[in-house]
């Protein structure tokens with residue numbers, strides 16, 4: 390779906406970027422896609438929430454491991470957008486209340 394994402398950028402007020410935290414083989418491609426999204430001009434001041442999903446699965450990587458593989462600290466310090474990270478499970482609902490809270494705040498205070 391990546392190639393069609395830019396067609397939505399101009400109407401975007403908040404961005405949720407979902408990473409499959411149970412699949413370490415996707416880390417590098419997810420990281421490249423995240424960098425590409427963050428460097429898109431229309432999204433320069435759009436708040437971004439990076440979601441590490443599927444934490445209900447036994448083999449998921451910890452947020453600390455994912456942040457380190459993603460070089461999240463470098464990404465956050467170079468990005469023009471405010472970036473927040475959360476661990477969630479869309480399956481069992483873990484973290485979804487925080488996602489809604491973040492969305493409400495992001496849409497209340499547009500960047």
Ligand SMILES: Nc1nc2c(ncn2[C@@H]2O[C@H](COP(=O)(O)OP(=O)(O)OP(=O)(O)O)[C@@H](O)[C@H]2O)c(=O)[nH]1
Pocket residue numbers: 442443444445446477478479480481
């Ligand atoms: N265990 C678990 N499975 C999940 C979770 N979220 C989604 N899934 C499952 O992951 C599969 C893919 O989910 P989709 O919603 O289709 O996500 P997608 O991004 O389109 O999937 P991709 O094919 O990987 O691109 C489905 O079988 C979902 O049920 C989660 O938090 N935990």
